Amino acid sequence: MTQTVTTEDVQRVAELASLELTSEEETRMVRDLNAILGYVQHMNELNTANIEPMAQVGELAGHEALRPDDVATSLRRDAVMAGAPETDGVFFKVPKVIER
Template identity: 65%
Template sequence: MSEQAGVTIEDVRRVAELANLELTAEEEPRMQRDLNAILGHIAELNELDTKDVLPMAQVGEMLGGERHERGETLREDVVVPSLDRAAVMAAAPETDGRFFKVPKVIER
């Protein structure tokens, strides 16, 4: 998917395959148009000057543990003991002693 050429029908088919989606012949061009529109919007955003905008990687720094207008706060990140693995595995319907066993739900 090169930036200049945009998304091709082949790209749409590959992404659909990877996402395990079955697109009809009518849906493929619509998906191509939508994906190219999204990439166009992203290109517009990339043109914005953000050099004076501070990064907001950690919302917790903004909240800082104080109460806000809706009453939300962030809890302190404290290490606490976890559940006992043997007790959890003993209560599981099926396990190998280390992991839960679950039925396969996705088939290709």
């Protein structure tokens, strides 16, 4: 398999995501991403001519959903906000994390 993701690609994505990666992490990301792309390429080579397309795995005949989709009560807003370090009563207030 030829390498399709480069260190420059990883650095650019890390910059866009405001991530700081060490050189070891960059090397590992290049290796891992290329391994994933290689696996996807392998999957693309499989013969799926007789396989019906589906949008959800739950569409498989004879299979039930992973869990029932039951309505349940959630936490009360006033109880949750009481434990928040800073709130306006409706939303959590958080410090700004994007600096550019």
